[in-house]
Amino acid sequence: MKKYLNIAVIGLGQVGIYLLNELNTKKREIEIKTGKKIKIEAISAKNINKKRRFKINKKIFFKKPLDILKKKKIDILFEVIGLPNGISKNIVETALKEKIHVITPNKALIAKHGDYLSSLAEKNKVNLEFEGSVAGGIPILRTIKEGLATNKISKVFGILNGTCNYILSEMERSKDSFENVLKKAQNLGYAEAINPKFDLNGHDALAKVRILSSLAFNTKISKKKCLMEGIENIELKDIEIAKQLNFRIKLLGITELINNRLFERVHPCLVRKDSYIGNVNGVMNAVIIQGNPVGESILQGEGAGPGPTSSALMSDFLSILRGNIKFPFGISKSKRLSVKSYDLNKYINSLYFRFEVKDKPGVLSQITKQLANYRISIERVIQIPDHKRKRASIIIITHKANEINSSKCLKLFKSNKNILKSPTLIRLF
């Protein structure tokens, strides 16, 4: 690799502008650590005049990212726009084809097009690095690909969405409603102001799960439909009842190989208050890896925000500058396997149900009978009256039940007019 390298940064939002500042202020340190001199040759964003935390050099600004590749000689390109398709895919694809190394924290892009883009990188002998796409500043991908290389990994799970973890923790702390805490998260920049949906409904965590699976199990990125539930239906009530029962609610992303079948899922879980994962609060992310011979390893850190994400982008950058040409997913695309999916219907958990019901005789009996019909046996019942509104909340914790029975049973509850809304279901972890 040559000594002088030209850099382009595409996207100057919160992450892009923070990264640009890191690149500018750490040139000397980078040279000491890698022997390379870097030059920011081009930057691009939608709006040149937007108010930004750090000043930009307008002389190197390009309105259209693709123009950069036509007019400049770039060696390493950062894509920090964040779309799953469109210009994000376009610029990454074009850059790789032109033998330019690419670094991106774009989980949506990698989860969707990672296999294709990695084959492009491999073909053109350049790096495609995406450490920042999972768990922010925690070097989890590098840990799986390198630090735990040759371990047989059986399961990876954790708290992968800082927005959801902040909301759940803050609801418990402040005893405030989901809606109010979401607003607070938006004001603090933890949740997207315009459309926080993809964080809240589990979509973001699932993209990360898919990336983790492919690295941990050396498989192609799965496109199959998965169990994906978010936190939109969690109410303060659930958090407080969980607390009484010595649990906390956490949105977990989980992936494992069961009898050589891949089982990926994202859903809220009741975890014990005194467990490790039950004590990862706020915007923190945590990933737990079960491997042989290493045993269980845990990595925890700030999962989002421009600082931690830039930390990950810079680690990718130094890896490239040090000349570490690597397969994006640890092994060659041709060696990565396709695996079948585990049958979700066989998923077994104890369940937490909350029913909002009319406060009249016989309702509890209807519910428990229905559960019994589906062989779901009850461990515990809590009924909380709401006399004013002539309603009640019925909380049921079940013994272990399988997914097919619980989902069939849930469907039938919908036709019961005494049950006022779709029951809330949370699985025990």
Add this chain to the structure above:
Amino acid sequence: MKKYLNIAVIGLGQVGIYLLNELNTKKREIEIKTGKKIKIEAISAKNINKKRRFKINKKIFFKKPLDILKKKKIDILFEVIGLPNGISKNIVETALKEKIHVITPNKALIAKHGDYLSSLAEKNKVNLEFEGSVAGGIPILRTIKEGLATNKISKVFGILNGTCNYILSEMERSKDSFENVLKKAQNLGYAEAINPKFDLNGHDALAKVRILSSLAFNTKISKKKCLMEGIENIELKDIEIAKQLNFRIKLLGITELINNRLFERVHPCLVRKDSYIGNVNGVMNAVIIQGNPVGESILQGEGAGPGPTSSALMSDFLSILRGNIKFPFGISKSKRLSVKSYDLNKYINSLYFRFEVKDKPGVLSQITKQLANYRISIERVIQIPDHKRKRASIIIITHKANEINSSKCLKLFKSNKNILKSPTLIRLF
């Protein structure tokens, strides 16, 4: 790098033999991940006939490790004997000079001769890798060198000795004495049977602290005398009193830069029972890194044993096979700084003292007066009588006091005949 590589493994104790088995059984996987074919060309140990977990190939056995380098062409050598000097140093030194890559989990060797050996590696353009020397299977060194590259790290601390952490946890769990639990640890292979001293007195943890400092702060390995206290004087009594006060006792290794001065220390700490570090129990290790911009990151995993250590050795091995030639400490030796030491006397902590005293009037007053003379103010006193033996234990928790005062004060207690043994001191974290 060529396609076929010859390997030597020096030392066939628990770790060496486990590693050898991993190398033998994962040849195919290694080839897939790196494109290299490996051959175990030579092995060496004191005793060819010792009973081992896996069979060895006696045809490639050498009684004297140095003979291997004379008679065979070796590309990568594993040193898993573990001495700080002697044959360990000799074989590593000779190998590096002969342009052979070296991998070792030997913290004593690296903490003592790491600077010299790394300059040899640098000069001869080979790798010296030692991921297994700190925190077993947790890829903590790789995380600092690569995953958090360009972060400004201000502090690294954690539980770095699994033997001590097991003993302290097990004393709490079983309510058994230090001596009995130590025996149990020895039977389980968690503590060395013949001489567990270097684990118990903090020496092992301090070697790891020194390695962490040099990586985190890009400094030369400090040789200076440090605050190093072990757990040999912790009694069940201390653990139970700590528990009542909502604390646990943990042996922590801590390193930080304070005003550009290096402050390394190892000593038992009282940590809050509900804190993260207070809940890392058994043989687990945990390392916490404070960096900018990444924030606080945590890594936790099994800190010792042949499985986790082999996991680390194999990660080093694959890194070399992938052709990642790196400076052993992340940057060139010539760029690593020497820093002055922080003045230990300025170390400020709340303190836990336990005095074993004669049960007679005036003793508590003597103690409290002495503390007052050194401006150590008391937050809490607990006196536990032992009527049978006409003794008492006096536990004092102080407000913040500096080290110079507390150590001077401690010395004077020694001349007090009512105080039956040297007081136990534990710092609050």
